Amino acid sequence: MKKVPYRHPISKILGITVLFFLLLSTSIFAQEEASSEGGSEQTEAAAATGGDPAAGKALFNQNCAACHSLTRKMTGPALANVESRLAEDEGLDREWLYSWIKNSPGLIASGDAYANKIYNEYNQAAMTPFPTLSNEDIDNILAYTAAPPPAPAATATATDAAAGGQGSGDGSGISNELVLGALVLVFGLLVVMLLLVNRTLRRIAEANGVVLEKELSEKRKPLWKAFADNQFLVLVTVVILLLGSAYFVYGWMMQVGVDQGYQPVQPIHYSHRIHAGDNKIECKYCHSSARVSKTSGIPSLNVCMNCHKSIYQVSDETLAEGKAEYGVDYNKEIQKLYAAVGWDEENQRYTGETQPVEWVRIHNLPDFAYFNHSQHVSVAGIECQQCHGPVEEMEVMYQYAPLTMGWCVNCHRETNVKIEGNEYYEKIHAELSKKYGVEQLTAAQMGGLECGKCHY
Structure with missing residues (x-):
């Protein structure tokens, strides 16, 4: 029997695969070790300053972050290594920081030279005093300002820079591209192995005289010719095609002018998920004209700067x-x-x-359709989500509802009119309730289906 050489290439492939995974595991171990070393550096910095950086970060975000950053000038100066800088440049100790943080106006009034220098440099606006912070709290804040950045953040930054600014992977510091490349390589090796095994098995079969493929001895009748000869089948097929075409043409024509799901890219990315969802900002804080106007309005960028003047x-x-x-x-x-x-x-x-x-407009009604936001928001008390969907979950805003005439009509038929605290509707509601014999009137029963209400 003929000997088939199949062991040698397969063993090579397996050896390469094992070597690759050994190298990958070594790289992961090295990154974890570097991360642990970064954590030890932060612990040493905390011991040197006599405070807890983790507790200091929470206090800093709660009391200081509105006006200060660690690395850049904001309403107040940058605070990274503020204690060591003041000691080296001005000869001030931690006791001075205690006095400044707890009662900056008092320190300025006492004639302290550096306190008055800071006061004059920052538009003669004294820092807000924090008398409720204890010395221990201030020690923790100073430990946070003196602590080096944690190693995982630095590793993620380096990975982003190497990847051209793209997002990194999980918290271990291994990028998604590295993991994906490893998976692609493994699957590629498996494909090569299967091809080699298939070729080897074919050689064994041929050596033993096994026939793998058999040509057809006679030609059969083509399928299309058999179909054409059956007149009944042709008729049924034509009828089905005509009915299906009519159905799809009707569906396509009914979607003309309906932009449900429209999600354009805006010149400045705005995450409704973060603002309305995570931070619980009310929709009408930005779209304030929805209370009193026909349109909801495009928020002025000054509204954005109310917060982002400090949130950089x-x-x-x-x-x-x-x-x-x-x-x-x-x-x-x-x-x-x-x-x-x-x-x-x-x-x-x-x-x-x-x-x-x-900005790219998302919701757009035809010119012949009238819609008033204030009538629905202020008078009817309808929530924004009823028409615009779960805005607080949308990373990129899109048109949630079809905004068709049928959709509006159904809403008017199903929505009861709210008359509590609205004297305008009390008399009308009393008269129409008798007419229709109901306790609650819908918007349709109040005239919400009259053509002139929306098409004037």
Whole structure:
């Protein structure tokens, strides 16, 4: 019997696979070791400052983050290593920081030279005093400002830079591209192995005289000719095709002008999920004209700056989530906002050099259809989500409802009119309730189906 050489290439493939996984596991171990070393550095910094950086971070975010950043100037100066800088440059100790944080106006009034220097440098606005913070709380805050950034964040930043700004993988620091590349390589090796096994089995079969394929000795009648000769089958097929075509043509024509699901890309990415969902910002805070106007209005960028004048970047967790799940760098979008309103982040002032933002409209009714937001929001008390869907869950805003005439009519037929506290409807409701013999009137029974209400 002929000997088939199949062991040698397969053993090579298996050896390469084992070697690859050994290298991958070694890389993972090295990254975990670097992460643990970074954690030990942060612990050493905490011991040197005599405070807890973790507790200090929570206190910093609660009391200081509105006006201060660790790395850049905001309403107040940057606070990274503030204690060591003051000791080296001004000769001030921690006791001075205790006095300044707890009662900055009092320290300024006492004539302290550096306190007055800071007061004059920052538009003669004294820092808000925090008398409720204990010395231990301040020690924790100073430990946080002195602590180096944790290693995982630095690793993620380096990975993002190497990947051209794309989102990194999970918290272990291994990028999604590395894991995906490893899986592709493994599947490729498996395919090669299967091909080699298939070729080897064919050689064995041929050596033993086994016939793998057999040509047909006679030609059969083509399928299309058999179909054409059956007149009944042809007739049934034609009828089915005509009915199916009519159904799809009707469905297509009924969708003309219906933009349900329309989700355009905006010039500045705005996450309703973060603002309306995570931060619980009311819809009408931004779309304030919905209470009193026909339209909901496009919010002015000054409304955005009410918050983003101090919020110049998002948390590391939110930034990583945005890159990984949505491919968005939220910090870059905030910079687009600053460029549009002409905000000089470094000097904390407006430059006057603004840029228009060309927002893309999403919801658009035909010109012959009248809709008044204030009538529905203020008078009827309808929630925004009833028409616009779960906005608080949308990363990118899209048209949730079809906004067709039938959709509006059904809503008028099913929605009861709210008359509590509305004297305008009391008399009308009393008269029409007798007419229809009901206790609750729908919008349709109040005239909501009259053509002139929406088509004037």
